[in-house]
Amino acid sequence: xxxxILVFILIFVQIGTIQAQxxxxxxxxxxxxxxxxxxxxxxxxxxxxxxNPQEALELSLEANRLAIKIKDDNLExxxxxxxxxxxxxxxxxxxxxxxxxxxxxxAKKKNQExxxxxxxxxLGWTFYTLNNYKTAYKYFVEGLKYADSTILPHIYHDIAAxxxxxxxxxxxxxxxxxxxxxxxxxxxxxxxxxxxNNLGTLYISTNDFEKGKNYIKKSxxxxxxxxxxxxYIASLNNLGVAYKKLGNIDSAVYCxxxxxxxxxxxxxxxxxxxxxxxxxxxxIELGKFNEAELKLKKALLxxxxxxxxxxxxxxxxxxxxxxxxxxxxxxxxKYLLQALKIAKDKNxxxxxxxxxxxxxxxxxxxxxxxxxxxxYKEYFMIKxxxxxxxxxxxxxxxxxxxxxxxxxxxxxxxxxxxQVYEFQQKILFLGAIIAILLVSLLxxxxxxxxxxxxxxxxxxxxxxxxxxxxxxxxxLKFEKEKLKNENLTIEISSKQRELTTKALNxxxxxxxxxxxxxxxNSLTTEFRDEKLNKTIKSIINQIIIKNKNSIxxxxxxxxxxxxxxxxxxxxxxxxDLTPNEIKLCAFLKLNLSSKEISTITQQTYxxxxxxxxxxxxxxxxxxxxNMIGYLIGI
Numbered sequence: 001x002x003x004x005i006l007v008f009i010l011i012f013v014q015i016g017t018i019q020a021q022x023x024x025x026x027x028x029x030x031x032x033x034x035x036x037x038x039x040x041x042x043x044x045x046x047x048x049x050x051x052n053p054q055e056a057l058e059l060s061l062e063a064n065r066l067a068i069k070i071k072d073d074n075l076e077x078x079x080x081x082x083x084x085x086x087x088x089x090x091x092x093x094x095x096x097x098x099x100x101x102x103x104x105x106x107a108k109k110k111n112q113e114x115x116x117x118x119x120x121x122x123l124g125w126t127f128y129t130l131n132n133y134k135t136a137y138k139y140f141v142e143g144l145k146y147a148d149s150t151i152l153p154h155i156y157h158d159i160a161a162x163x164x165x166x167x168x169x170x171x172x173x174x175x176x177x178x179x180x181x182x183x184x185x186x187x188x189x190x191x192x193x194x195x196x197n198n199l200g201t202l203y204i205s206t207n208d209f210e211k212g213k214n215y216i217k218k219s220x221x222x223x224x225x226x227x228x229x230x231x232y233i234a235s236l237n238n239l240g241v242a243y244k245k246l247g248n249i250d251s252a253v254y255c256x257x258x259x260x261x262x263x264x265x266x267x268x269x270x271x272x273x274x275x276x277x278x279x280x281x282x283x284i285e286l287g288k289f290n291e292a293e294l295k296l297k298k299a300l301l302x303x304x305x306x307x308x309x310x311x312x313x314x315x316x317x318x319x320x321x322x323x324x325x326x327x328x329x330x331x332x333x334k335y336l337l338q339a340l341k342i343a344k345d346k347n348x349x350x351x352x353x354x355x356x357x358x359x360x361x362x363x364x365x366x367x368x369x370x371x372x373x374x375x376y377k378e379y380f381m382i383k384x385x386x387x388x389x390x391x392x393x394x395x396x397x398x399x400x401x402x403x404x405x406x407x408x409x410x411x412x413x414x415x416x417x418x419q420v421y422e423f424q425q426k427i428l429f430l431g432a433i434i435a436i437l438l439v440s441l442l443x444x445x446x447x448x449x450x451x452x453x454x455x456x457x458x459x460x461x462x463x464x465x466x467x468x469x470x471x472x473x474x475x476l477k478f479e480k481e482k483l484k485n486e487n488l489t490i491e492i493s494s495k496q497r498e499l500t501t502k503a504l505n506x507x508x509x510x511x512x513x514x515x516x517x518x519x520x521n522s523l524t525t526e527f528r529d530e531k532l533n534k535t536i537k538s539i540i541n542q543i544i545i546k547n548k549n550s551i552x553x554x555x556x557x558x559x560x561x562x563x564x565x566x567x568x569x570x571x572x573x574x575x576d577l578t579p580n581e582i583k584l585c586a587f588l589k590l591n592l593s594s595k596e597i598s599t600i601t602q603q604t605y606x607x608x609x610x611x612x613x614x615x616x617x618x619x620x621x622x623x624x625x626n627m628i629g630y631l632i633g634i
Contacts, residue, residue: 038066057086073110117146121155153182213242233259233271273299273311284321309346313339589631
């Protein structure tokens, strides 16, 4: 059966190649001049490149042969760009990359900077498609050196997308905003919409829901005006997410339903999947488990047909939440384990972190502490790794940003100097002509101006040397500051991890002491000796009292070593906090769970939950995640 399918595929490809060659022969038979034929081949290739890449490839190859024949360097490089793009859409990425390299080599030899910017950018996007983000970033930055105002916002956009998929949101937002600043002054509506929508989803990911909603709402309006249905549907889904995060459930449901209706009407499967998953998750939160299950099953079936790993993982997470709501924790864990495998295989880091944390929590709920601990450790390891990568990339981004800005300034200065010099040369040339006509008087004027010009050039050279020296000093200072900041970041990160580890060790020690106390307490029922039982109970009380006091004292010593000014800053903003509330703030700054805080303080889980709720109201923050983020920022 497989052999038959392979034969059919080969026949189909061969037919496509024959059709493409026929199209080439048709154009040649028209008898057009070579330059006209070349333009025609390139234009038709461009129009076919997405829908019929095989035919576009044949036309581009013929155009390339013709460009080489008539020795048109510009069009030769252009044809390499179209050939590489055709291979890209045919998913022959190796040939695509090699063709881009060939085009870049020729463009460098011919000093074709405009084409270099385009070629490097598309080469970077090819590596991005292959999930090779480091190499992609290298070529995007290389493209910046040659980019003009038309290609520059596209490169900024692609750099932002490269950061976004890695979870480096600060750098991502920085480059999206740079791209938007340029496109807002142009007519590139498509790129503006992409940036608006991506910025909206990014701000939602960083819990700035209001700002995220505003960006997405703007993109929805523009998509609707431009009659871009697919973009409009995707933006409606994103707007629903923003409304849900803001607690506006009615608006969220309206957006999801509108997206679902339009997606079904236009048969846009991706829109149907997103709307079904979003509606299913919302209905789980509202306790409508049967309705949610139907929607998630339909979304899973559609996404499996499309092999959409991201939506499949979202569906599995949704089924897990559904089973938690029905108090079927074992079934919930099974769905999460399936989701974890897909997230790891497909490198979906955000989903992987979410699933690991959920697994640790559920195993803890069913008293399987070994697996809970295992998943928590994996969660913190990945989270810490991503944090370190993001910081390193942020430092690299600062360096690149500084270098790009410096180069821009240097180019502007040299451009102005060139204009001044050219203007001076024109004046000198005009003076020479007048000197021939006006003999002695104008000869004197010319010589005077010539002396002034030489003096200006001398002053200019001295100023230039001074500027170069000043620039070198600034670069040296910047390198020193960068090294200092890197060392400081590493030191803070190390102390933060040490403190968190210490807190978790205290939790384990406390749990161990509680187990000892419980076992000692169980012995009192086995012995009838009243004196012995009193002695045991006395030991239990001493363990509990000593444990309660020493844990907090030991924790507070380590905490104040890492966060010296936390208490003073906290009390300055919130002077009415009680000692217990201040303790709770310290635990929350370390992002400890209610269960871990309960174990350290020897209070019930419910007491800690109530205390957290009161603390949020006192500080004036509605969402628990926002409160943790607020305390971490102090």
